[in-house]
Amino acid sequence: MKNLIFLMMFLAIVLQTNANLVETTCKNTPNYALCVKTLRSDKRSEKGDITTLALIMVDAIKSKANQAANMISKLRHSNPPAAWKDALKDCAFSYKVILTASMPEAIEALTKGDPKFAEDGMVGSSGDAQECEDYFKGTKYSPLSKLNSAVHELSDVGRAIVRNLL
């Protein structure tokens, strides 16, 4: 039992130290709250180094981007308003780029050890999410605002995390 207590205390210390890494890393990003929330929601942030934190962010972006891609697809096949047709088509491409090019690039760069290309991937996904939102300019509203915003913000946070590795 004593050993167990020591083990738990040790674990608590390790977790506490890494909690600090999460905080200090997130302080250098444009959205501290989002950064901390996203990282803490992933178990890997308890012991992970900065590369791991960046990978957590990539996964969060992929998750939101997948949701966006699904929503776009669903909307396109459910008789969307004429005003949305082209925006949805263009957005489909934007998210395709994020999911099939920018995020794989970021993962490869982070895992293989050349992080500057992860920064490129983040810049790419940030820009593409913003473009998708802007495709809806001139229509009543954007059905993807929340998701576009999420991908955009997460990408900007991700980019800031990656810069620590350069």
Next chain:
Amino acid sequence: MQKNNMALSNSEETNNGVHYTQLPESDNNSGSPPTRYRQPKRMTFMILTGLVAFLLFFVAVRYGNYEETDNVNPGPVPPQETVCNMLGSNLMPLTTMTMLARGVAQGVSAKSRGHFLGARPFPWTKKMLAWQRTSFHFQPKKNWMNDPNGPLFYKGWYHLFYQYNPEAAVWGNIVWGHAVSRDLIHWQHLPVAMVADQWYDINGVWTGSATILPDGNLVMLYTGSTNESVQVQNLAYPADPSDPLLRKWVKYEGNPVLVPPPGIAKKDFRDPTTAWTTPEGKWRITIGSKVNKTGISLVYDTIDFKNFELLEGVLHGVPGTGMWECVDFYPVSKIAENGLDTSENGPAVKHVLKSSLDDDRNDYYALGTYDAVAGKWVPDNPIIDVGIGLRYDYGNFYASKSFYDQEKMRRVLWAWITESDSEAADICKGWASLQPIPRTIKFDKKTGSNIITWPVAEVENLRLNSKEFDNVKVKPGSVVPLEVGSATQLDIMAEFEVDPKVLERIDGSNATYDCKSGGGSTERGALGPFGLMVLTDSGLSEQTPIYFYIAKDATGNFNTHFCNDITRSSEATDVRKLIYGSTIPVLQGEKLTLRTLVDHSIVESFAQGGRAAITSRVYPTKAIYEDAKVYLFNNATDISVTATVKIWQMDSANIQSI
């Protein structure tokens, strides 16, 4: 890695009536176990339960999504034209858009629009994107390229290897691409030279350099990223030295020959240089790295390229510069016109140390003195040390590498010219990145404090017809068209004269100026800006000015700035638009001279015979094909400028595959 995503891309086009639960949009991935900081009492059990529950929830949320899309029927492959949905034909006509905008003004929620800047993203057309490909610059037929590797001249052929992604127009899956040329201008693509197929380079066959041995044989040292992502150095050599095309390469079975030494992080050890000889008759190389934020260059000696000994200390280091990538180290002659073999040394020699800074993606160099015995180098002027002073090029120019061309006795420079458009556009057009026209490097005998780079003479063989414009007077605030016909492939040589009496008469001021913050080509000063505008349409709605700006300070001293303004180069909103440039020494009696090579989306400019260079990437939407034109301009308020310009049309280089 790409395979999973292929399935995804098919499914999104044809996800037809597959019912699935729409996920809530709020990021409820925050299943963070609340049990983390509880009292130790029943902690084990609580934590375990919590973890299991969390894991299950996490997996359901993250992977449930994926499953659904993967199970969708693939359906028909989308036709080629719709693969890239940035094409103009998919857009609403302009009139409809305007009407909608007016009508829905009230309906637009301020909250949702608030934080995105900019107008509707630019609708690139196939035609606009196709124009961007160059005609006489080196680039692979498709996909991504970055660093030049192992450039060399061997048995009558120039060789260029390069970091290449055979699968996509973004970085990844890197292999060594390969091409050969007789003249550094007309290239033939060869099969890939090296792939990531050993444990010691399975995560990357990265940048390296060639060394030609006195007996004519050659060895290649390159960085591999191992199966554990450790950066190591490996030896490779031609499988068949009698093949002048060096098509096949063999990796030394004893690789890696170098691993990160103590005190160096395993991901901060890459890009070995060409070797040079030491006074003891050994070979010596240098490899960039960093310690905290100090960029450094480690030194190794070797006899056989298989066993190395680390020298104490470093060749040089500069605090605050971060990781040194693609270090290059070579001699230049203070007196001769020719380049020098990497092993040359002596009193008439200076050594250039160059580094690519990971932090800011620029290449920096400094002139200095090399102590061959100690294996150390010191800069002539520590104020403009490596990483904090001069650059090979003040624009887009990174990961450069030089080699000694023993055939023509010159030192030649390659580099990675990245795109400055969006990744999406690169995917759409199917390629990314260029090499510059290779440049010769020489010591600037006139200033003694910098080098000169200049496009290799062979590029002049592409010159077709020319047109000359002599002594054109360009008054303040004017633009003069230069009629040359087609203006997307040009070699321009220009000279500018300003009346020295006017220069004397003008009052100086204490206002500071630099290209970046100087307001660009439309910000008028007494003595500038003036120069050329390329890739400019007749309505001047898109312009790429390259110009001089003379600043006179309160004590009467002149500073000349040489700039390239990209801010007005394109109406597209998704391209990077900066102003590049630097001050440039102009000596007594010198005219201001400018050479610019225009090749579609790349513009390379050289001032004062190559004392400074600026490379930029330009993506006009209107000033393309027959609508691209050239102009002289003078936006200074107080001086007229007399310009003499010679412009050649440039032929294409017809890059082939063997």
